[in-house]
Amino acid sequence: MIKETVTMSHKELDRLHIIQESLNRHITQEQAAARIGISIRQVKRLVQRYRNEGPSGLVSRRRGKRPNNSFSTEFRATVISLLKGRYADFGPTLACEKLREIHGLCLSIETLRKWMVEEGIWRERRRKFARIYQRRMRRPSYGELIQIDGSPHDWFEGRGPKCTLIVFIDDATSALMALRFAPAETTRAYMETLRGYLNDHGVPLALYSDRHSIFRVNNPEREGELTQFTRAIKTLGIEPIHANSPQAKGRVERANQTLQDRLVKEMRLQGISDIETANAWLPTFIEAYNNRFATPPRIADNAHLDVHHSEEELGYIFSLQAKRVLSKNLTFQYKSSAFQIRSEGRGYRLRHSVVTVCESFNGEIKVLYDGKALGWEKYVDGPEPIPLDDEKSVHERVDNARFDLRSKFYVKPKADHPWLTRRTQSNQQVKPPKLPRKKTDPDKMD
Template structure:
């Protein structure tokens, strides 16, 4: 008997002993007088056992049949074996027109060994931090390396931008690796759509932070990405631990679950196709998991007249022009075309702008200078006279020499995704 039944038994015994009336007993038990009368009658007929419901221990009349349960579990095993109950239920409703309660599916999956309860999973402790008040006040940014396409494609990095106030995804971009050029490209797209946030919040990846810091010059020791944000008057804050930027870390965990499966269901196996699908995925994700900010104000700022988004989001290095108007970059000699303007630039400091799309510009005080190149690595020897029968071996030797020149590029120069050497 349950504790409730034992309490009712004590009340009924007092009624039978005339220490309580039926009305008083009903009030103590919290039931109606009519119900108490039925319980007293059942006690007189069958004793204490009469207080126990005859339906106890028997299956509900509204329960699903075993065949229906097995059918649902078979669909889950076949299509959604690594889905959580909530996500699996959404897909069962969308694709198979199956509607059961979330708790019912959770129990079925737990009993079948498909899903583990929270107690069975290892718990993690994260230190709490209040959200920011406004949208665009703080954007958490991170790169997630994962087998996003499973065995259908290569391992890739997903650059994730999450608003701290709302937990909404503001930008997603797939790249082959997590490097400065891909962050330039994706950040440029995000800034073009929303404007400038107050600050980015990142980890201590080499793209965001360097240990070579000077107290004399605020820009000395900045990474290329940090310098680009500084030019646009955007701050970047580096977290001391992954738990500190838990918003984007938890988003990464959700993406590695849901996004992988969405890509699988759509048979997407390339970075190009995945990037084309990101806007649709973000809209659905934000509708499900986005939160309303405490303050409706949008803290994104418009670009000012002196801001140059394209000019900031590039790799910049500085060189001093020689008396002959030349400079070296990545083992290539750049020769500035002489003119009335460039002739006076000898011994002047110029800026080399290496863009993510492969363009390279040499600028002085914002003016782009025309140039031509002389590649010392690809210096040409005097052509050799080769007989027809020796043409095959000669071509083989030329191919080997070209391959050697290709890998002799400077290893310290910036590299884009998949780039083996600069082409000018």
């Protein structure tokens, strides 16, 4: 007699044992249905199949067959073709979203990840050992604490200039509150971003930043002084808070990593390659990002306050301010130039008074005394002082200087130049000549 070998899973072996107990009348069919987790009618079907076919009748009849919910070979080939062509550097999550939104191809992220690994498009990353920091709970209300930071990056992937993205993110919801591209991370960039924030949302309770010189005076000899940006937010009633480490403001740091991946690829798909076009399009991206990643706050309350300053007052607040003392002739010095106040009536009252010089970013100068603008005349126009740069804006100046130096040595040859007659490309630029190296005396060398 030939014995038949039946391959069964653990689940099917458990069913076999329960069905045998039911046939031996050790348990009822109702009890068998409860133990297996199926209906009594299905138990009766299994009993009948066991009587007719034996243990092999309890084996799943879908074994070895293609699942009904599997994708066709043509569907997979279409997806892989798009991934290798248009979305070669996209991660599985972002690629899955774009395949659904743009091409109408719907599949799960894990299925797409599996296909990308099999095709060599995506490589699984090992999780690094992370240092554990004390976890800080989110603020309960929307608008209480706003984390701010600047993210320098090649945002246009060589299609446009390198720049910095100023990021404002809500601590309670992780929602993007404001984004703005700027040539560098400067006081002007943060002030312009904050002014747009006030128009859209109102006044937050506090801003959480790093210890950069834009937000904090780091010179011990000038302890107690305020930077231009901190002076502006304190005037608005916003509390400045400085983080001791990047991990302390981890939400905005992680948002920067996400933006350097998603925002770069979104602008590539949109064909955006300059700062002006990008800033005009950013509100659309912010709305889609917040719908995808923002979380509801613990307390459904908006902590933003109304802006009680006029547009003229905001113009004074978001300017570069300096204190000056008037002489007996009502004159003062500012940026190597002499200014004199035009007195009306009893001008001697202003002698030795402290005035505030407000210079907007377009160069317009206002002189304030007791909150009111004074008329003035400029007498001496001296040389402009050399601007000071910090460790973040210095890269922009070096890149510009390098570009100017290279362009200085580029020479566009004439159409009948001998070099061009031997080349197929008529408009190819001539490489700049190498600068001669300074010769050294070998006798003076150590």
